[in-house]
Amino acid sequence: MDFALGGVAACGACFFTNPLEVVKTRMQLQGELRSRGTYRVHYRNVFHAFYTIGKVDGLAGLQKGLVPGLLYQLCMNGVRLGSYAIIESAGYIHTDGRVSAVKTTLAGAGAGVVGAIMGSPVYLVKTHLQSQSTASIAVGHQYKHEGMIHALRVIYRQHGILGLWRGSSAAVPRVSVGSATQLSTFSSAKELVVDLQVFPDNSWLVALIAGMISSVVVVLAMTPFDVVSTRLYNQPIDHRGKGQLYKGFTDCFSKALKKEGLTGLYKGLGASYFRLGPHTILSLFFWDELRKLYQKLR
Secondary structure, three states, X not given: OHHHHHHHHHHHHHHHHHHHHXXXXXXXXXXXXXXXXXXXXOOOOHHHHHHHHHHHOOHHHHHOOHXXXXXXXXXXXXXXXXXXXXXXXXXXXXXOOEEOHHHHHHHHHHHHHHHHHXXXXXXXXXXXXXXXXXXXXXXXXXXXXXXXXXXXXXXXXXXXXXXXXXXXXXXXXXXXXXXXXXXXXXXXXXXXXHHHOOOOOOOHHHHHHHHHHHHHHHHHHHHHHHHHHHHHHHOOEOOOOOEOOOOOHHHHHHHHHHHHOHHHHOOOHHHHHHHHHHHHHHHHHHHHHHHHHHHHHO
């Protein structure tokens, strides 16, 4: 049940934030390995990206990759949040009755690694589908998938089972950093809000405020890893399944830093917050409320 509650909570958040994920993906791929001023800017900011995608690709373009996005959330966050809930219920994140920053960070990172590995194939497909667009506003490499099932079949047929896990070398540090930051700050912030006694006992506002605090820290820590992850998943590959732009996580990180500077690793920061912020807040809020509801019904 812990796994199911975590997955359902994340899927609920995904319905609202998937358009922001599309915008974030496009902005992170824009000007890939190009110095500022040497490429055409299709998406000037979050709001301009929304307008441009909606105008050129249609409103459906803003929900590209929704199906694999939901499946990814169900799989990755089901495992991640479910594992963390079990660890928390067993009392392993506390020291002398208080939340331990070290223990929550380690528990969150460990849960994130397992979730990232399991969800990597559908995240790969989601990234491909979300980057696909009309030629006039296209950024990054353009795959020609017709949908999630078609994409999985094509990748498996061309590159075998291991091809479905291409890019997972970036997914593991991305999700482990994000998960460790998110869950440790959420647990600590929730405990702090409870100690302040601003809200009544078991108020839904406690989880909401803790999620808002967590979201800011998550975006700042996770965005460089998110940029690298998006580019590794979306890069073109040769007949052997090897990336044509990057050899792996470290190579992508160093090339982006050299060619685009530190700002290149924070491309789409605004879009990242508008996506990761609400997603963090909503998923943690839904997760906390569903767990409390389940405990009442038991």
